[in-house]
Amino acid sequence: MVTGLGVGLATSTTVYDDDVDYWIVPETDSPESPLIATDNIQFSSVHETNDRIHGYDGVDATTPVLAQVLRIESSDTAEYILVVGVINTPELDRVVGVDSDLLTPQDPYYANGEYNGEWTGEVVLSDGAADILATSPGESVAVAGNNTFTVAAIDNQSSSTGDIPTALVQLSELQQITGAAEYDQADQFVVSTNSPSVQNKLEGVYPQSSVQTRGEMTANQVAESDLSLALALTALVVSLSIGTLFVVTTSGLEIVADQQQLAVLSAMGLSIKSQLQLVGTQTVVLTGLGGLIGTIGGLAGIRLINTIAIRTITTEPIATSHPVFIVYGIGVALVVGLLSLPVLLLTARRVSGGVP
Amino acid sequence: MAGAVTSIKDIDSSSPIVTARNVTKIYKRGSEPGLIGRILGRSEPPTVHAVDSVSLEISSGEIVGLAGSSGSGKSTLLHLLSGLEQPTAGTVSFQGTDLTTLSARERTRHRLENIGIVFQRFHLLDSLSARANVALPLVELGVPKSERRKRATELLERIGLEDRITHRPGELSGGEQQRVAIARALITDPALVIADEPTGELDTETGRTILEEFKQVAENRTIVLASHDQETLEICDRVIQLRDGAIANRRTQEIRP
Numbered sequence: 001m002v003t004g005l006g007v008g009l010a011t012s013t014t015v016y017d018d019d020v021d022y023w024i025v026p027e028t029d030s031p032e033s034p035l036i037a038t039d040n041i042q043f044s045s046v047h048e049t050n051d052r053i054h055g056y057d058g059v060d061a062t063t064p065v066l067a068q069v070l071r072i073e074s075s076d077t078a079e080y081i082l083v084v085g086v087i088n089t090p091e092l093d094r095v096v097g098v099d100s101d102l103l104t105p106q107d108p109y110y111a112n113g114e115y116n117g118e119w120t121g122e123v124v125l126s127d128g129a130a131d132i133l134a135t136s137p138g139e140s141v142a143v144a145g146n147n148t149f150t151v152a153a154i155d156n157q158s159s160s161t162g163d164i165p166t167a168l169v170q171l172s173e174l175q176q177i178t179g180a181a182e183y184d185q186a187d188q189f190v191v192s193t194n195s196p197s198v199q200n201k202l203e204g205v206y207p208q209s210s211v212q213t214r215g216e217m218t219a220n221q222v223a224e225s226d227l228s229l230a231l232a233l234t235a236l237v238v239s240l241s242i243g244t245l246f247v248v249t250t251s252g253l254e255i256v257a258d259q260q261q262l263a264v265l266s267a268m269g270l271s272i273k274s275q276l277q278l279v280g281t282q283t284v285v286l287t288g289l290g291g292l293i294g295t296i297g298g299l300a301g302i303r304l305i306n307t308i309a310i311r312t313i314t315t316e317p318i319a320t321s322h323p324v325f326i327v328y329g330i331g332v333a334l335v336v337g338l339l340s341l342p343v344l345l346l347t348a349r350r351v352s353g354g355v356p
Numbered sequence: 357m358a359g360a361v362t363s364i365k366d367i368d369s370s371s372p373i374v375t376a377r378n379v380t381k382i383y384k385r386g387s388e389p390g391l392i393g394r395i396l397g398r399s400e401p402p403t404v405h406a407v408d409s410v411s412l413e414i415s416s417g418e419i420v421g422l423a424g425s426s427g428s429g430k431s432t433l434l435h436l437l438s439g440l441e442q443p444t445a446g447t448v449s450f451q452g453t454d455l456t457t458l459s460a461r462e463r464t465r466h467r468l469e470n471i472g473i474v475f476q477r478f479h480l481l482d483s484l485s486a487r488a489n490v491a492l493p494l495v496e497l498g499v500p501k502s503e504r505r506k507r508a509t510e511l512l513e514r515i516g517l518e519d520r521i522t523h524r525p526g527e528l529s530g531g532e533q534q535r536v537a538i539a540r541a542l543i544t545d546p547a548l549v550i551a552d553e554p555t556g557e558l559d560t561e562t563g564r565t566i567l568e569e570f571k572q573v574a575e576n577r578t579i580v581l582a583s584h585d586q587e588t589l590e591i592c593d594r595v596i597q598l599r600d601g602a603i604a605n606r607r608t609q610e611i612r613p
Binding site: 260264266270271272274355 | 435465467468469471479495
């Protein structure tokens with residue numbers, strides 16, 4: 001179960017996996033991920049700044065990113081979704097794992113410094129968001145109240161946000177409905193470039209901002225994955241230690257209780273070697289069966305945890321279950337059996353050979 | 357390895373199959389004093405002469421009874437004759453081989469090939485069927501599975517348990533369990549069968565029936581049985597009375613046809 005949680009945590013938060021090279025984010029002590037850190041310090045005049053960054057040599061694409069968790073209603077249901085506002089520019093490709101090319105380019109509602117351009121009202125949904133909202137392209141959804149948007153496309157390839165349901169909209173339109181249009185605000189910028197020299201310029205765009213490279217992002221992600229990996233490894237070590245101690249104790253007591261039986265076998269002429277083989281086989285078979293039962297129980301526990309989590313704190317499962325966990329669980333149990341064997345064989349050797 | 361088992365047909369009936377010479381078994385009551393115990397002046401634990409200078413010969417085909425009250429040394433003498441325990445002094449020979457010179461492993465092998473043991477409390481393995489219990493010694497002898505099943509089934513049929521072959525001990529009565537134990541003791545065709553209070557856990561009527569069946573199925577094997585029950589000892593050709601670990605007297609009964 002702990003392994004499932006660890007793997008779940010390790011595989012779900014992959015929101016950074018975009019094809020960009022730099023992230024400009026406000027300096028903050030918050031440990032939250034830059035992309036899902038909504039309601040933090042924001043940048044202002046982001047359209048103008050975005051144009052300026054786009055003019056830097058070596059910059060292929062750039063967009064401000066405004067992220068808000070908003071209630072979206074479809075005809076069938078309503079759900080809170082991570083809504084991300086971006087400016088679709090060529091070569092931007094994906095933002096938070098959703099294809100930004102499916103939006104009308106250049107954020108047309110923001111024209112000449114005013115919010116009075118063409119309102120597209122389009123939204124691109126990730127696969128997960130579309131599933132939750134039970135909607136399809138061409139249908140209307142209401143975002144944050146009565147703001148009607150039309151599902152322009154559903155990105156079936158969306159994956160980089162893991163299981164977080166995400167909706168991509170035009171930046172200015174999201175600013176408009178969330179009140180961020182007042183100072184043309186956004187949470188961060190993503191900048192696609194292959195030129196390391198751009199970083200110095202990006203660092204000077206806003207005071208009290210920091211520029212993170214893909215490497216730093218990856219390091220951050222790896223650190224989080226390491227935490228999950230550590231969780232899974234800890235589960236392995238704890239299960240091996242506790243399991244071995246448990247098997248040694250219970251089987252040891254069983255062997256001592258079976259002293260009479262071992263004495264009978266000895267009296268009948270069964271060699272110590274045969275008796276030890278019997279004890280060894282019994283131990284490994286029992287631990288293997290225990291592993292199978294424990295793994296099935298663990299998978300049931302994962303399902304229970306996910307059900308409780310979805311009903312209370314999340315919209316998606318937090319733990320992962322996979323058929324390979326059964327093999328893994330049985331494997332761990334067999335290792336426990338093998339680790340227990342020396343002590344058990346010594347115990348059996350010590351108590352065998354008596355007189356019934 | 358099955359071929360290594362000595363068949364009763366191979367034994368010269370004129371020579372003793374088991375010989376005990378001045379056999380003594382002394383047990384200590386309690387543990388030896390350790391270093392600190394010695395410094396504190398703790399004395400050696402008291403000793404008990406469970407068997408005291410016993411000499412006897414048992415001929416092939418004989419049924420010999422060991423009689424005596426509880427604590428007289430019957431069971432200990434059986435253990436010494438079967439090589440289950442080593443004497444403190446004296447020698448025990450089986451067909452001329454001095455068991456006291458054998459290692460524990462060799463004595464275990466000797467029991468497997470030459471001795472069948474019937475316990476008072478049956479001591480069947482609960483997880484195995486009657487047939488598997490009977491066939492267990494053959495596994496150690498390396499007898500193929502089909503042969504094991506065949507021989508165990510035949511023996512169980514001979515002892516009247518043909519409809520209990522696949523039953524586990526928990527599903528059998530006390531008498532049936534002892535029949536299974538007798539079959540297990542005889543499955544390797546042993547030269548000597550040791551029985552320690554074989555009817556001790558059974559009612560009188562069942563005990564008598566079991567004894568008759570035991571004698572019948574054992575055919576002309578050498579049997580040494582310990583009992584304090586006179587009725588049980590009536591099947592014996594000869595009864596040795598033990599008192600305080602020593603032979604009090606020998607009495608020979610009329611050999612029944």
